[in-house]
Structures are given as C-alpha cells and as structure tokens.
Amino acid sequence: MADLGYISLLLALVLALYSIFAFIIGLRRTYPELIRSARHAVLAACGLVLLASFALMYSFLTGDYSLEYVASYSSSDMSPLYKFAAFWGGNQGSLLIWAMVISISSAILVSSKVKASSLQIVAVVVVMMVEAFFLLVMAFVSNPFARLAFPTGDGRGLNPLLENMGMFFHPLTLLGGYAGFTVPFAFAVSALITRKLGIEWIVIVRRWTLVAWLLLGLGNLFGMQWSYVELGWGGMWAWDPVENASFMPWLTATAFLHSIMIQKRRGMLKVWNMLLIIFTFNLTLLGTLITRSGILASVHSFGASALGPIFMGFLTLSLLVPLWLLFSRMNELKSDDELDSLVSRESSFLYNNLIFVAITFATLLGTLFPIISEAVRGVKITVGPPFYDQVNGPIFLLLIVLMGVCPLLGWKRATPVNLLRNFLYPFALALVLAVVLRIVGIKEWYVLAGFSAAGFVIFTICVEWFRGVRARRRSQKENFLQAFFRLIWANKPRYGGYIVHLAIIMVALGTIGSVAFKAEKEVSIKAGDTVSIRQYTLKYESLSRYPVGNKKDVTSAAFSVYNSGEYKGALSSSKFTHVNYDNPVTDVGIRTTLKEDLYLILMGWDPDGTTAVKVLVNPMMAWVWIGGFFFLAGGIIALWPDRRSSMAGGS
Amino acid sequence: MRRMGLHFGSVVLVLLLFLTFVSAAKAQTLTWEDVGTSLVCQCGCQSVLPACTHIECGSAGPMKTEIREMIGRGMDKNQIIAAFMQNYGEQVLAAPTKKGFNLTAWIAPFVALIVGAIALFIVLRQWVRRSREAGPENKVMVAVEKEDPYKRRLEEELRRWKA
Numbered sequence: 038m039a040d041l042g043y044i045s046l047l048l049a050l051v052l053a054l055y056s057i058f059a060f061i062i063g064l065r066r067t068y069p070e071l072i073r074s075a076r077h078a079v080l081a082a083c084g085l086v087l088l089a090s091f092a093l094m095y096s097f098l099t100g101d102y103s104l105e106y107v108a109s110y111s112s113s114d115m116s117p118l119y120k121f122a123a124f125w126g127g128n129q130g131s132l133l134i135w136a137m138v139i140s141i142s143s144a145i146l147v148s149s150k151v152k153a154s155s156l157q158i159v160a161v162v163v164v165m166m167v168e169a170f171f172l173l174v175m176a177f178v179s180n181p182f183a184r185l186a187f188p189t190g191d192g193r194g195l196n197p198l199l200e201n202m203g204m205f206f207h208p209l210t211l212l213g214g215y216a217g218f219t220v221p222f223a224f225a226v227s228a229l230i231t232r233k234l235g236i237e238w239i240v241i242v243r244r245w246t247l248v249a250w251l252l253l254g255l256g257n258l259f260g261m262q263w264s265y266v267e268l269g270w271g272g273m274w275a276w277d278p279v280e281n282a283s284f285m286p287w288l289t290a291t292a293f294l295h296s297i298m299i300q301k302r303r304g305m306l307k308v309w310n311m312l313l314i315i316f317t318f319n320l321t322l323l324g325t326l327i328t329r330s331g332i333l334a335s336v337h338s339f340g341a342s343a344l345g346p347i348f349m350g351f352l353t354l355s356l357l358v359p360l361w362l363l364f365s366r367m368n369e370l371k372s373d374d375e376l377d378s379l380v381s382r383e384s385s386f387l388y389n390n391l392i393f394v395a396i397t398f399a400t401l402l403g404t405l406f407p408i409i410s411e412a413v414r415g416v417k418i419t420v421g422p423p424f425y426d427q428v429n430g431p432i433f434l435l436l437i438v439l440m441g442v443c444p445l446l447g448w449k450r451a452t453p454v455n456l457l458r459n460f461l462y463p464f465a466l467a468l469v470l471a472v473v474l475r476i477v478g479i480k481e482w483y484v485l486a487g488f489s490a491a492g493f494v495i496f497t498i499c500v501e502w503f504r505g506v507r508a509r510r511r512s513q514k515e516n517f518l519q520a521f522f523r524l525i526w527a528n529k530p531r532y533g534g535y536i537v538h539l540a541i542i543m544v545a546l547g548t549i550g551s552v553a554f555k556a557e558k559e560v561s562i563k564a565g566d567t568v569s570i571r572q573y574t575l576k577y578e579s580l581s582r583y584p585v586g587n588k589k590d591v592t593s594a595a596f597s598v599y600n601s602g603e604y605k606g607a608l609s610s611s612k613f614t615h616v617n618y619d620n621p622v623t624d625v626g627i628r629t630t631l632k633e634d635l636y637l638i639l640m641g642w643d644p645d646g647t648t649a650v651k652v653l654v655n656p657m658m659a660w661v662w663i664g665g666f667f668f669l670a671g672g673i674i675a676l677w678p679d680r681r682s683s684m685a686g687g688s
Numbered sequence: 689m690r691r692m693g694l695h696f697g698s699v700v701l702v703l704l705l706f707l708t709f710v711s712a713a714k715a716q717t718l719t720w721e722d723v724g725t726s727l728v729c730q731c732g733c734q735s736v737l738p739a740c741t742h743i744e745c746g747s748a749g750p751m752k753t754e755i756r757e758m759i760g761r762g763m764d765k766n767q768i769i770a771a772f773m774q775n776y777g778e779q780v781l782a783a784p785t786k787k788g789f790n791l792t793a794w795i796a797p798f799v800a801l802i803v804g805a806i807a808l809f810i811v812l813r814q815w816v817r818r819s820r821e822a823g824p825e826n827k828v829m830v831a832v833e834k835e836d837p838y839k840r841r842l843e844e845e846l847r848r849w850k851a
Contacts, residue, residue: 269741270739272739275735275739277734379813379816384812387812388805391805398797399796399797402796410789410790417777417779418778418779418790419782419783420783421783422725422782423726424782424784427783428798432801557738620742620744621744623741640743641743
C-alpha cells in the first residue's frame with residue numbers, strides 16, 4: 038500500500054506539471070482540447086493525492102512500522118482514533134494534508150460549469166504550481182512513504198502532548214486555512230498576468246478567502262484551547278514564534294476582507310488589495326518555514342529539517358514574482374473612483390487596514406528580532422509576552438475602537454448628523470461604563486480602556502441592530518424575534534460581520550480579564566493539607582500512580598474543591614510519562630464557570646508525599662471560548678450564499 | 689442639536705475629569721511572580737518563569753528562590769532584573785531592553801503606524817481634493833449613501849408591494 042501511495046505522489050506530480058504546461062500552451066495557441074486535457078489532469082492529480090493520503094492512513098491504521106513516518110508517530114498500543122490523527126502528527130503528513138487541500142481546491146476550480154475565462158485558467162496554473170511544489174518536496178525531500186533500513190516491528194508512538202482532542206481540530210483547521218489562501222493568491226497573480234484587473238477576481242476570491250480566514254481563525258482558537266488544557270502553564274497564548282506565524286496571515290487576511298469591500302463598491306485600493314493577498318499567502322509560507330526549519334525555538338515546531346532552504350527559495354519566488362508583476366501593471370491599477378470625504382466608511386476601513394498591518398509588522402518584527410539581534414550584535418535575546426503586551430496592546434485598543442466606528446459610518450460621506458446619531462449613545466454608555474468600573478475598584482488604565490472600548494463596540498452593534506429590528510417591525514409588522522432573525526438573513530455578510538465583531542470583543546474581554554484579574558499560587562503540600570486562593574479552598578486528598586497500557590504511567594493528584602465553604606466537587610491534575618519520550622505531559626484540572634476558571638497544575642512530587650501544585654483563578658476565560666462559537670457562527674452566516682446575489686452572479 | 693452637543697460635551701468632560709483625578713492605586717507588595725513575568729526560564733522551554741511548570745525543569749526552582757531572596761533583601765523589581773541580566777546574560781529577559789539597538793524593536797511599530805497614518809491622511813486628502821475638483825458629473829457614482837442600504841432596499845420593496 039505504501040508503494041502505491043508513493044507512486045500516486047509521483048504520478049500526481051507528473052500530472053500537475055503536465056497540466057501547467059498544457060494549460061499554458063492551450064491558452065496561448067487557443068487549443069481547447071489541450072485545455073480540456075489539462076483539466077482532466079488536474080482532476081486526476083487530485084484523485085492521486087487522495088489515494089496517496091488513503092495509503093498513508095491505511096499504513097497508520099494497519100501498523101506498517103516499516104515506514105519511517107508511521108514508526109515515528111504511532112505504535113501498536115495506540116487507539117485507532119489517535120492512529121488516525123497521527124497522520125498529521127509530523128512534517129510529512131502535514132505537507133500531504135496541505136497538498137490535499139490544494140488539490141481539492143484545484144479540482145473544485147476546474148469542475149465549475151461556468152465556461153472558464155483566461156483569469157480562471159491562469160489561476161488554476163498558479164494553484165497547480167504550488168501543488169507541484171508540495172508534491173516535489175514530498176517526493177524527493179520529505180517522503181511520507183520512506184522505508185526504514187531496519188524496521189523494529191513497532192513504532193515510537195505519538196508524542197503524548199498530541200494525544201488530545203485538539204489534535205483532531207487544530208492542525209486540520211490551521212492547515213486548511215494556510216492552504217486555502219493559495220486560491221485567492223492564485224487569482225491575484227492571474228489577474229496581474231492576464232491584466233484582468235477589475236473586480237472579477239475580487240468577486241471570485243471573497244468566498245475562498247472567507248473560508249480560509251475562518252479556518253485559520255478557528256485553527257488559532259483551537260490551538261489556544263489546546264495550549265490551555267495541555268501545555269499546563271495556565272495560559273492560552275504565549276506569543277511563541279509558531280503562534281505568531283499562524284496569527285500574522287489571519288491579520289492581513291482580515292484587512293483584505295475589509296478592503297475588498299471598497300474595491301467591489303468603488304473600484305479603489307486595487308494595488309493595496311493585491312499587496313495584502315500576496316503578503317497573506319507568503320506569511321503562510323513563512324509560518325511553514327518557521328515551523329519546519331528550526332530557525333526559531335518553539336514548543337510547537339516540528340524540529341529542524343532540510344525543508345528550510347527549500348521553503349525559503351519558494352517563498353522568495355512567490356513574493357518577488359507577484360511583486361514584480363504588480364509593479365509592471367501599476368499604470369493599469371489606478372482607482373476608478375475618488376474619495377468624497379475624509380470621514381466615511383471607506384476612510385475608516387483604510388485606517389483599520391493600517392492598524393491590522395501595523396500589528397502584523399510588530400508581530401513579525403518581534404518574531405524575527407532574535408535572529409536580527411544575533412546577526413547585528415551577536416547577542417541572543419528573547420522576545421516574549423511583555424514585548425507584545427506593550428507594543429501590540431495599545432494598537433489592539435485602537436483596533437477595537439475602530440471596530441465600533443467603521444460599521445456605523447456611512448459609505449462615501451458621514452455627515453455630522455450621521456455621526457451624532459450613531460455614536461452619541463454608545464460613546465456616552467462607554468464612558469459611563471469606564472466610570473462605573475473605576476468606582477468598583479478597577480485602577481489599571483489598560484483594563485479601563487479595554488473594557489470601555491469593548492463596551493463601545495457592543496453598544497454600537499446593539500444600537501445598529503435595534504434600529505434594524507425596529508425598522509422591520511414597523512414596515513413588515515413582524516414580532517421582535519422574527520424581525521431579529523430575518524434582519525440577519527436579509528443581509529448575511531453585514532450581520533455575520535457584526536457577529537464576528539462581537540466574537541472578537543468576547544475574546545478580547547476574556548483575554549484582558551484573565552490577565553488583569555488573575556490570581557495564582559504555588560505550594561508544596563501533603564495529603565490532608567489545604568490551599569486557599571480567592572474564595573476557593575482546595576483540600577489535597579491523595580496522590581495515585583497507575584499504568585495506562587504498557588508504555589504510559591500516570592501520577593494524579595486529587596483535590597476536593599470548596600467555593601466559599603461549599604463543596605463543589607473533585608478536581609485532579611496528572612502527569613503522564615511515556616517510555617519513549619523524555620518529558621512528562623501535564624493534564625490540568627479545570628473547573629469552569631462563566632465568571633472564572635479554577636485551574637490546577639500538578640508540578641511535581643517527592644517520595645515523602647510532598648506534592649508541588651500551582652493553582653490559578655483565571656477570570657472570564659469562558660468568554661474566549663464562547664467568542665469562538667460566535668466567530669464560527671458569524672463566519673458561516675457571512676459565508677452563506679445569498680439567493681439574490683447568486684442569481685445575479687455575485688458572491 | 690448644538691445645545692445637545694454642548695450638554696453632552698460637558699458631561700463627557702466631567703466624567704473624564706473623574707477618571708483622571710480619582711486616587712491612584714496603592715503600591716502592592718512585590719511578589720516573585722511580578723518579577724518572574726519579566727524573566728525567561730533557562731531550562732530551554734522558552735516560557736516566562738511563572739509559566740514553567742515542567743517537572744524536569746532544573747532552572748525554575750533555583751531562579752524563583754533567588755528572586756524571593758532578593759525581594760527579602762529589599763531589592764526592587766528593576767534591581768532584581770538587572771542582577772539576573774548580569775548573571776545569565778540578556779537572554780534571561782522576556783523582552784529586549786529598551787536601549788541601544790533593541791530600541792528599534794520597541795519604536796519601529798509605532799513609528800510605522802504614525803508614518804502610515806500621516807501618509808494615509810495625505811493620500812486621503814488628495815483623493816478628496818481630486819474628487820471635488822472633478823465635480824459630480826465626472827464621477828462613476830454620485831449618490832451619497834447616508835442611510836443603511838438594507839433599509840433602502842426594504843423601503844423600495846415595500847413601495848413596490850404597496851403599489
């Protein structure tokens with residue numbers, strides 16, 4: 038089966054290369070048969086990549102430990118569920134997932150019933166070039182089907198850190214998001230090559246971008262949740278280079294999704310949109326480079342491999358060629374329209390774009406600064422959370438304020454009446470909120486500013502929603518609930534967007550709250566002792582050790598939890614040790630309410646029974662995950678096809 | 689409308705003054721966690737000190753003890769951090785120092801944001817000026833959209849339905 042998989046990869050590579058040449062020659066010489074043949078090659082390549090993926094999956098499930106990749110990431114004692122997930126547990130498998138997403142995207146593109154334009158054909162050529170690159174890497178550098186010279190009969194097993202439900206969601210959504218940006222990038226390059234620089238490519242890529250952006254956003258949220266429950270340090274985001282690498286393309290893609298609205302409506306920002314999508318795609322490649330090259334230390338990376346220079350070469354090419362094309366088409370990318378006013382939704386979107394790009398720049402600079410410092414000064418330094426909190430924090434605050442301002446400004450020109458009507462009450466309420474928070478004892482300026490800005494956004498959205506519902510109730514004689522839901526359904530991109538804004542605010546509130554009002558305590562205790570933190574008292578009951586299968590040992594500390602003296606239940610935290618892995622893995626104990634999380638970490642124990650634990654109270658954490666659900670719901674609503682625009686051929 | 693604006697402005701001013709002048713927070717006792725968030729554990733985990741909960745870590749424990757001792761000797765946060773930097777080198781800091789070449793990392797994002805905002809303002813002003821010079825007849829679209837497009841569409845549909 039493994040041989041079949043490798044042969045499938047090789048054949049898919051040949052077909053991908055064939056389709057590229059056939060499309061180019063067919064298009065240049067107006068040879069429809071050749072274009073049709075190239076389309077078939079794209080579909081066949083997709084089928085072969087799927088077959089290769091099936092072969093690798095089969096090898097995992099049947100335990101073919103003669104394969105180096107299978108032996109490195111699975112073992113016979115693993116459950117079928119984790120053998121399945123081990124597919125993307127390492128470098129080779131994740132590259133195969135990437136290639137699979139690209140090949141499915143290319144198959145969707147060529148399966149369209151609409152007669153393909155040159156814009157679409159050239160876009161498929163670019164997608165196939167990216168696919169060919171990944172196939173080439175897998176065929177000759179990072180082969181998932183490579184055999185061991187001396188098979189041992191069993192595998193090493195999956196890293197215990199990866200044995201978590203997050204393994205099923207985080208890598209797949211993240212890789213789906215990364216690979217998903219290939220199509221918008223390909224259409225941008227195609228628009229530059231074919232000189233079809235109007236809104237056609239923008240209309241096509243909006244939904245592709247939205248899907249990739251949604252997946253990448255979810256990937257980040259799943260990663261945060263996984264980090265929170267598995268890494269056992271009490272937080273969810275550490276501004277680690279790999280986390281930053283997946284955050285940066287999401288930021289630029291968010292900017293792109295906002296600014297294409299202006300190009301679609303007004304024919305403006307053509308160059309800017311090109312730049313945003315080119316950089317978004319290349320930031321995904323940079324993320325892959327960071328994860329796989331070992332150039333930056335990270336808990337999330339796959340470790341050093343030979344892929345660094347190869348990805349660096351591809352990144353250079355995929356950055357410089359589109360930029361050169363963009364430069365050479367500059368005269369054709371002039372705006373169709375001018376701006377009517379300095380205060381309008383268009384201008385506010387531009388400032389919002391500027392802020393997204395500034396956060397991306399700050400994050401990129403922070404990520405690469407250790408390398409820059411070592412190159413310039415020869416001194417190794419660390420750029421960790423304090424840097425990002427101080428640099429990105431204030432810029433995020435500006436972004437939150439703009440999030441409230443942008444949607445309520447009129448297109449073209451916002452009049453003073455428009456401004457006063459839309460912002461008077463939200464601004465006043467935000468200010469009152471700040472005063473109330475100050476009176477109840479919150480003194481940190483960033484908490485006051487963050488909560489007030491978040492309140493401002495929530496109030497503006499509520500005011501806007503209230504007006505829409507009231508208008509529907511008056512005109513359509515609907516009851517409140519009908520008016521509320523039909524309002525959303527009648528304008529899905531807009532209200533989906535508002536829901537996503539609310540989601541971001543929830544994540545922001547959860548993040549600020551969990552950092553600002555956090556309490557933590559590290560203690561060494563014996564059975565029968567108690568530890569108190571805020572209103573909680575934890576009584577240490579016992580330490581138990583037991584094996585799980587024949588490769589894992591678990592040591593678990595059990596506690597009873599009392600909230601203001603009232604018994605609330607048991608809570609435990611464990612350490613897993615795996616015979617094939619040096620470092621034990623923590624399984625934290627979490628007790629969640631909407632107000633706060635009680636978080637327990639087992640840190641260590643002595644033979645005399647003394648146990649070291651860390652207890653944290655993380656306020657408002659649940660709102661981060663609730664925000665995740667809102668993010669998904671808003672994204673799906675914004676993505677949902679609109680019957681009217683579909684019929685009109687829009688997106 | 690003007691009177692309403694004045695009233696609103698006065699209220700805003702009073703509230704802002706309240707926020708500015710209410711008493712500042714009392715200084716809290718320094719804990720090892722306060723200092724630890726500025727330092728990176730040296731076990732190779734790349735975490736800030738309070739976040740390293742690894743059982744196999746040989747660095748976090750001694751570093752925490754060192755911080756507690758320094759607090760006990762009456763040293764403040766900056767003095768403790770300076771002492772750690774002297775002992776472990778610059779890489780013990782969780783963020784670059786705010787001096788010399790490192791300053792570029794701190795300043796560059798804000799400089800980029802300010803320069804970008806000014807450049808954007810200039811470009812926007814040019815666009816607005818060009819638009820005014822071109823006059824409404826030369827524009828692709830002339831309708832000033834003050835109202836919600838959805839409401840407009842709804843009103844149009846209702847008009848058609850009533851007709």
